[in-house]
Amino acid sequence: MNATSTTLTTLPLNRGAFELYIFWRIIRYDGTAALLPGVLFSVVCWLGENSFLLNWMSLLPVFGKSLLYFACFAYTFCLSNQILGVEEDRKNNKDRPLPKGEISLRGAWVRWGLGMAVYFLVGWWLDVLLWTLLWQAISIVHNLLGGSRLWFIKNLCNGLGVYVSLYAAWDIASPGPINHNDWAEHTVWVWIVFLSVAIFILVPLQDLRDMKGDELSGRVTFPMWFGVAWTRRFLALGFGVLISITHAMLMWFAATGHVRWWLLLDTAQAALGGLIAIRVLVLVNEKEDHRTYLLFPLWFLVMVLTPFGIVRWGG
Numbered sequence: 667m668n669a670t671s672t673t674l675t676t677l678p679l680n681r682g683a684f685e686l687y688i689f690w691r692i693i694r695y696d697g698t699a700a701l702l703p704g705v706l707f708s709v710v711c712w713l714g715e716n717s718f719l720l721n722w723m724s725l726l727p728v729f730g731k732s733l734l735y736f737a738c739f740a741y742t743f744c745l746s747n748q749i750l751g752v753e754e755d756r757k758n759n760k761d762r763p764l765p766k767g768e769i770s771l772r773g774a775w776v777r778w779g780l781g782m783a784v785y786f787l788v789g790w791w792l793d794v795l796l797w798t799l800l801w802q803a804i805s806i807v808h809n810l811l812g813g814s815r816l817w818f819i820k821n822l823c824n825g826l827g828v829y830v831s832l833y834a835a836w837d838i839a840s841p842g843p844i845n846h847n848d849w850a851e852h853t854v855w856v857w858i859v860f861l862s863v864a865i866f867i868l869v870p871l872q873d874l875r876d877m878k879g880d881e882l883s884g885r886v887t888f889p890m891w892f893g894v895a896w897t898r899r900f901l902a903l904g905f906g907v908l909i910s911i912t913h914a915m916l917m918w919f920a921a922t923g924h925v926r927w928w929l930l931l932d933t934a935q936a937a938l939g940g941l942i943a944i945r946v947l948v949l950v951n952e953k954e955d956h957r958t959y960l961l962f963p964l965w966f967l968v969m970v971l972t973p974f975g976i977v978r979w980g981g
Contacts, residue, residue: 691763693740698963700740703970707835708732738785745778746809797834817888825866832858874955905943909936938965
């Protein structure tokens with residue numbers, strides 16, 4: 667631990683501020699992918715059942731609970747990932763807390779253990795313990811048991827992670843689990859499944875950024891298994907097909923009066939998906955692949971917004 671962090675943590679009053687600082691440093695590169703989608707989906711699900719103008723005060727506790735839950739969700743996953751990847755981060759991500767020396771490896775393990783315990787209690791308090799336990803298991807398999815080193819397990823963990831996170835977001839925002847006898851609520855569940863499958867198929871986009879590093883660390887990623895050229899064509903086709911499927915679903919929702927702003931959402935998802943598809947085929951170096959991947963979480967956030975209005979309009 668460096669001198670700055672040691673001085674900061676010697677004062678008990680500053681301990682909380684230091685831990686918040688470390689929390690931010692751990693999740694800051696993954697907040698768009700791990701924290702925002704769940705919080706946003708909780709808000710969207712709440713808006714589907716409530717009028718913002720009439721009930722906006724009741725949105726605040728939902729937002730606060732969801733923010734707390736997904737802060738734990740992101741923190742525990744990112745920290746365990748960085749604990750196992752500290753040697754790699756010393757080369758590629760030197761500004762993270764562990765390679766920078768702001769916390770020790772032992773301190774990271776202690777924080778992870780405490781974080782998992784707090785996450786468990788938060789999940790129990792919010793009545794989403796099943797989804798909490800499933801995400802904890804997925805995180806352990808992906809990070810600590812080496813699942814991220816095998817492309818199929820890595821992709822499966824990402825797809826399942828989307829399912830458990832969005833379902834937990836629904837449970838936080840709405841009373842009780844999804845009622846599959848209700849058309850509108852069942853449609854939200856269909857959308858959760860759709861996004862989970864989409865992420866499972868398209869998440870290899872992130873593997874194009876650092877092929878050399880993955881090879882040196884012993885990973886067997888999707889592009890390494892199937893070949894880079896084939897992967898690029900597969901991803902471009904995948905985003906193209908997904909644009910069409912999403913458009914068809916939004917047209918159906920709009921025709922039955924079960925989604926608002928469908929044209930705006932449809933345009934946004936098509937523009938982002940199309941841009942990713944073009945870039946992955948045309949811009950084929952590591953620097954551009956990284957920039958292409960940065961569009962992926964933005965695309966996902968747009969897709970998370972899509973069910974807005976389904977529940978109330980469907981009811």
